[in-house]
Amino acid sequence: MRPGLGAGPTIVTAAPSVERAVSAISEPEPPLLEVRALRRDFHRQGSVVSAIDGVDLAVYAGDSLGIIGESGSGKSTLARCITRLDRPTAGTVHFQGRDVTGSSDRALLWFRRQVQPVFQDALTALNPRWTVRRLLFEPLRIYHEADQDARVAVVLDDVGVRREWLNRRPHDLSGGERQRVAIARALVLRPSVLVLDEPTASVDMSMRRSLLALLVRLQAEHGLTYLYISHDIRTVKQTCSRTVVMYRGRLVEEGSTRDVLTTPAHVYTRVLVSAVPRPAALGSARRSDRLRPRTDGPRPSSTVGESACVFLARCPCSLPECGTHVPKVDLGRGHVARCVLAGRLPPDGDGTGHSAPWGGPDNVGPAIELVEEGR
Numbered sequence: 001m002r003p004g005l006g007a008g009p010t011i012v013t014a015a016p017s018v019e020r021a022v023s024a025i026s027e028p029e030p031p032l033l034e035v036r037a038l039r040r041d042f043h044r045q046g047s048v049v050s051a052i053d054g055v056d057l058a059v060y061a062g063d064s065l066g067i068i069g070e071s072g073s074g075k076s077t078l079a080r081c082i083t084r085l086d087r088p089t090a091g092t093v094h095f096q097g098r099d100v101t102g103s104s105d106r107a108l109l110w111f112r113r114q115v116q117p118v119f120q121d122a123l124t125a126l127n128p129r130w131t132v133r134r135l136l137f138e139p140l141r142i143y144h145e146a147d148q149d150a151r152v153a154v155v156l157d158d159v160g161v162r163r164e165w166l167n168r169r170p171h172d173l174s175g176g177e178r179q180r181v182a183i184a185r186a187l188v189l190r191p192s193v194l195v196l197d198e199p200t201a202s203v204d205m206s207m208r209r210s211l212l213a214l215l216v217r218l219q220a221e222h223g224l225t226y227l228y229i230s231h232d233i234r235t236v237k238q239t240c241s242r243t244v245v246m247y248r249g250r251l252v253e254e255g256s257t258r259d260v261l262t263t264p265a266h267v268y269t270r271v272l273v274s275a276v277p278r279p280a281a282l283g284s285a286r287r288s289d290r291l292r293p294r295t296d297g298p299r300p301s302s303t304v305g306e307s308a309c310v311f312l313a314r315c316p317c318s319l320p321e322c323g324t325h326v327p328k329v330d331l332g333r334g335h336v337a338r339c340v341l342a343g344r345l346p347p348d349g350d351g352t353g354h355s356a357p358w359g360g361p362d363n364v365g366p367a368i369e370l371v372e373e374g375r
């Protein structure tokens, strides 16, 4: 991310093309990966579900972008559309300035070599009938790479895949070992981007730490760019320079990981961040890190209009204007939230993002004067 250095909050009302033109002045370097107005609809029981709905994203070389949001918010669908494992219904994906949205599989070969996915469940992502050796050599064979033995040897050492695993199949490995193989397979073609969808979710805590340390080291050593999807906000804090928050297929907040997680500006992000168990509160009890929607709250309404807040039906402190027009508020340094109360939320209790349950609009501090662009 190359954010501008704006001061107070500003409502951004300019058209996206104008926004991009303005931001381009302070961002001479073009994004490596750019997603514009991306949408993916699924037809389900006679109705249409927009799993992602108008997502704009710019990812710069060397970024590690965290993507957070509760279950069903569209994170994996976004990852699948970006890696072109799925075809978006509308919008575009550009990589190195080239539009890859409608490209055929054949035309996508160069892109797939550069942008590699790593999924949560290596057991289903890796062909169960293949040995680790075949899994690692196959991509090199497809791309007719030279020095294949040497390339595999380097990646084995880099990722910590033991040579004695080469003749094993995925189900003969532990979860952590399998995930190392999946990472090695993703890296063997020397890509520039890894799209990591919950890469540590299926392993235990100590293996999680070790895989995270591995990912951080690999990024530093190889100059990789990461899109890192996780329910575990603590690992996002450790791994990502920038974070976006998704809710019902839309990006509701984005900014530096520090800004988004320690001073969340969207009410939904506040709720999401405050749901993270604190280490002191964890005790010895086993807790699930999955952040699922509350089942006792009001259900999201399917009649919410385009310009209404997507979180309206569940927001504890909505205002009348939330149902008609929700601004995109620029809080400076690339911190943007689509919330009427962005920049007006009271400071977080202890500055850690773990706020006490928040009472609603009565608790909102003095409103900062919001300046509408063009006025």
Ligand SMILES: Nc1ncnc2c1ncn2[C@@H]1O[C@H](COP(=O)(O)OP(=O)(O)OP(=O)(O)O)[C@@H](O)[C@H]1O
Residues within 6 Å of the ligand: 042, 043, 044, 049, 050, 051, 069, 070, 071, 072, 073, 074, 075, 076, 077, 078
């Ligand atoms: N192939 C599909 N057919 C129909 N609906 C789908 C399909 N894939 C995803 N969806 C729906 O799209 C929405 C987003 O799903 P997605 O898997 O992207 O969410 P997610 O944020 O990755 O969730 P989780 O954190 O549980 O992995 C959900 O409502 C899901 O049911």
Ligand code: SF4
Residues within 6 Å of the ligand: 266, 267, 268, 309, 310, 311, 312, 315, 316, 317, 318, 319, 322, 326, 338, 339, 340, 341, 342
């Ligand atoms: S305050 Fe309004 S805009 Fe903000 S999250 Fe609640 S309903 Fe949405």
Ligand SMILES: [Mg+2]
Residues within 6 Å of the ligand: 075, 076, 077
């Ligand atoms: Mg998912």
